[in-house]
Amino acid sequence: MFLKKTLPTIIAFVCGVTVIIAYFFNIPFFQTTAQEILKWQSVIAIFALGLGAINIIRVHSTNIRRAKGKNAYSIALLITFIVTIVVGVFLGQESEAYKFIFDYINVPTGSAIFSLLAFYIGTAAYRSFRAKNIEATILLITGCLVMLGRVPLGAKILPFSVPATDWIMSVLNVGGQRGLMIAGAIGFIAVSLRIVIGLERTAYGGD
Amino acid sequence: MTVAVEFNTDLKKEGVNQLFVDGRIFDFWTLIFMTGLMMIFMYLARKGMKVTIRPIPGFDAIEEAVGRAAEMGKPVHFTPGFGGLVAATFAGLEVLRHVTKLAAQYDVRLIVTVSQPETYAVTEQVMRQSYLEAGKPEAFRVEDCRFISSDQWAYASGVIGVLLREQVASNIMIGQFAAESLILAEAGNTVGAIQIAGTTNAYQIPFFVVACDYVILGEEMFAASAHFAQDELHLGSLRAEDIIKGVSIGLMIVGALLFTFGNEGLVNIMIK
Amino acid sequence: MDIFDKLQNLDKRVFYLLMALAIAIPTIHPIGLPVEITESVREVYEFVESLPEGSIVVIGFDYEPGDEIDLNPIAQAIFHQLASKHIRIVTIASFPAGPTFADECLEILEEYGYEYGVDYVNLGYYAGGEPTLAAFAQNPATVFPKDWHGNSISTLPLMQEVKSMKDFSMAMTLNDGPTGGTGTHEWVRQAVMAYGTPLIMGVTGVLAASNEPYVQSGQCKGILAGLRAAAEYEKLTGKIGTGTVGMDAQSIAHLLIVGFVLLGNIAMLVSKIKEPKDRSGHAGGEPR
Numbered sequence: 095m096f097l098k099k100t101l102p103t104i105i106a107f108v109c110g111v112t113v114i115i116a117y118f119f120n121i122p123f124f125q126t127t128a129q130e131i132l133k134w135q136s137v138i139a140i141f142a143l144g145l146g147a148i149n150i151i152r153v154h155s156t157n158i159r160r161a162k163g164k165n166a167y168s169i170a171l172l173i174t175f176i177v178t179i180v181v182g183v184f185l186g187q188e189s190e191a192y193k194f195i196f197d198y199i200n201v202p203t204g205s206a207i208f209s210l211l212a213f214y215i216g217t218a219a220y221r222s223f224r225a226k227n228i229e230a231t232i233l234l235i236t237g238c239l240v241m242l243g244r245v246p247l248g249a250k251i252l253p254f255s256v257p258a259t260d261w262i263m264s265v266l267n268v269g270g271q272r273g274l275m276i277a278g279a280i281g282f283i284a285v286s287l288r289i290v291i292g293l294e295r296t297a298y299g300g301d
Numbered sequence: 302m303t304v305a306v307e308f309n310t311d312l313k314k315e316g317v318n319q320l321f322v323d324g325r326i327f328d329f330w331t332l333i334f335m336t337g338l339m340m341i342f343m344y345l346a347r348k349g350m351k352v353t354i355r356p357i358p359g360f361d362a363i364e365e366a367v368g369r370a371a372e373m374g375k376p377v378h379f380t381p382g383f384g385g386l387v388a389a390t391f392a393g394l395e396v397l398r399h400v401t402k403l404a405a406q407y408d409v410r411l412i413v414t415v416s417q418p419e420t421y422a423v424t425e426q427v428m429r430q431s432y433l434e435a436g437k438p439e440a441f442r443v444e445d446c447r448f449i450s451s452d453q454w455a456y457a458s459g460v461i462g463v464l465l466r467e468q469v470a471s472n473i474m475i476g477q478f479a480a481e482s483l484i485l486a487e488a489g490n491t492v493g494a495i496q497i498a499g500t501t502n503a504y505q506i507p508f509f510v511v512a513c514d515y516v517i518l519g520e521e522m523f524a525a526s527a528h529f530a531q532d533e534l535h536l537g538s539l540r541a542e543d544i545i546k547g548v549s550i551g552l553m554i555v556g557a558l559l560f561t562f563g564n565e566g567l568v569n570i571m572i573k
Numbered sequence: 574m575d576i577f578d579k580l581q582n583l584d585k586r587v588f589y590l591l592m593a594l595a596i597a598i599p600t601i602h603p604i605g606l607p608v609e610i611t612e613s614v615r616e617v618y619e620f621v622e623s624l625p626e627g628s629i630v631v632i633g634f635d636y637e638p639g640d641e642i643d644l645n646p647i648a649q650a651i652f653h654q655l656a657s658k659h660i661r662i663v664t665i666a667s668f669p670a671g672p673t674f675a676d677e678c679l680e681i682l683e684e685y686g687y688e689y690g691v692d693y694v695n696l697g698y699y700a701g702g703e704p705t706l707a708a709f710a711q712n713p714a715t716v717f718p719k720d721w722h723g724n725s726i727s728t729l730p731l732m733q734e735v736k737s738m739k740d741f742s743m744a745m746t747l748n749d750g751p752t753g754g755t756g757t758h759e760w761v762r763q764a765v766m767a768y769g770t771p772l773i774m775g776v777t778g779v780l781a782a783s784n785e786p787y788v789q790s791g792q793c794k795g796i797l798a799g800l801r802a803a804a805e806y807e808k809l810t811g812k813i814g815t816g817t818v819g820m821d822a823q824s825i826a827h828l829l830i831v832g833f834v835l836l837g838n839i840a841m842l843v844s845k846i847k848e849p850k851d852r853s854g855h856a857g858g859e860p861r
Contacts, residue, residue: 114332117322117325118321118322118325118328118329118332119320119321119322120319120320120321120322121320129704132704136700136701138419139385139418139419142417142418142419142421142422143418143451144418145418145421145422145448146415146418146421146448146451147448149421149443149446149447149448150447150448152443152444153443153444153447156444157444167462188723196669196670196673197673200452200638200670201638201670201673202638203454203455203458204452204453204454204455204637204638204639205454205638205639205641205642207454207455207457207458207484207639208454208480208638208639208640208642209639209642210484211480211483211484212592212596212826213588213589213592213593214483214484214487214512215483215830216588216592216826216829216830216833217487217585217588217589218483218486218487218490218508218511218512219511219830219833219834220583220588220830220833220834220837221490221511221837222510222511222512223511223834223837223838224837224838224841225838225841225842226841233511234834234838237834238831238834238835241827241830241831242827242828242831244778244799244801244823244827245606245801245820245823245824245827245828246606246607246608246609246820246824247606247824247825247827247828248824248827248828248831249609250606251828256609260611263781263782264782264785267782268782268785268786270503271503271504271782271783272786274501274503274506274518274519274520275503275783276546276549277519277520277546278501278503278519278520280335280520280542280545280546280549281388281392281501281519281520281522281523281542282387282388282389282501282523283332283335284335284339284523284538284539284541284542285388285391285392285523286388287335287336287339288339288535288538289388289391293343293534293535293538294391294395294526296391296394296395296398296423296427296526324766452637453637453639454637454638454639479749479750480639480640480749480777480779491585502750503783504750504779504780504782504783
């Protein structure tokens, strides 16, 4: 119990208080210690990456075994995983092979997934922007106005949409977002304080 | 996870504020005020002060979502988002505890996908412990807590794959999300899943609102531990947060009025 | 199910096909729609115009693959203006893909006779987020002993003039928000508040509202948000690029979405009018 719950709480408290003091005060000991803590945080994150890699291998090996080798996606993932690691470790990140993998596989596939947003935004808007009640009608009108006001063709069709869009985005939208951001920040601070003082034990598996 | 601090290990500043880092005096006293208020209200809640919280439809719908999955014989999917170990992710993990216990209770398969490796380690621990507390430690399967990728789009495509292949009945997304939020929500919609989502990123909330059945708006997520545990300490902390919000609103109104009439006193105090 | 019910529940694949055509056709055959310049973009342009000729700026390529669609055109448009004033450029990146995007955008400087190492440098990727940015701001050589191409910093004449963030006449961050690297908040703290270096932001369209407070408070000199801002900037500089071409496709795509939304609402309205109400007063089912 001490190792699983109490010790992590003590470590969280000490590290949290040290970083907080270093943030506010010019005390050399705390400044130096906080910098060390941040460096250790990066080191721990890198080790955690190893855990994640093990999980990937375990999950997809199980998939392949259960599907008796017919799971093409898991096979493809493991092959690319191993090839990329071998190329990166033995040939280096500056090598042509690594740059090829990055420029011609990683970047285009990332862009392809991102581009799905264009299609999904349309279907989400088509499904949701229905004038079923007052709030939905307001959403419909503002959504259409902003979509028209943000493009030249829309501005030609409905010139009013441009100043309306500017007003909606810089007044209504910013005001709403600021409220959410401020309340969210207060919540962030509260949760962080609870973690530091040991009240929030979710990360240790609960009470 | 990056921590937003700059540490000055080369102290050559002269002047009155040598103890305090420049520009952080007001922040410090604000933090002291917030901490003090939280402590007071947690103490009062422990002493019997009644704190009620309003129902949050998104949290109330979680049991409905897990029950639906049980009826349909399909799994539940949960993801705490793209962020690392930040407060929003902790809020998501608090919800995960509750979802895991429900999944154990209803005998429903729960698949959790994770984006950051440090979050994966914590998530697995939360799931194990929750199944244990529910009396079904054998129900935890290592392959149902999956680290996908710390690359945003690889994570999105991995989650889409899970949703489509496993044909989930319920999709719960609570944590920190970025541009992949709509992609995940639409993929969940494609398989007909009931969707509950929550994030503190103000500019992703609209995407969840149009694509999901229930949305937990911003700081409502941080009420998760109070909502599910109904614990006095968490309720007291929540009451303190509400008071802090009230004070913030008051400061905004006073500050706006003062600034409008040309008085920058409050602004000057706040930037010290 | 009559036509109006079908219109409320159109197959998604119809929409996907039309959207693909709406984006592909104007991209292949640009229409050349006129773009109006907004005040926020003009502010940035005028600020950059006011920078001294020959000064040095730093640009952070703080985004991942997928965001280059919005942010590369902004970078290229800014580079054209900087190059026209022979302002020298240093680029850094807090995401692994950043230096590659920086190299792509920096290619346009060749038409202005820029020489690598003298007029521009791509320092490359730095890990560690804000603490590393803070270290860079204090002394770039501690973070980048070598540049992205492996050249030692001491061999690059441009970098001999840069000892801290103070030596830059402007900083710019191109980012997509808090997704792991450094974004606007970090640059405001480390460039503006710590060293007083003016900062402009290039962000994806969706982040315009959340970053606007920095402009309104005066902490940032301006913001360029999304492909539209890139198109407007291209019009100001007179160098038409992917921003303007992209606006044609975006125009058609937006009109398509608005059209579908209106179609769905008209169909819903007509269905409500036509269908007899049941005992509870509920007219028609909800589309999903």
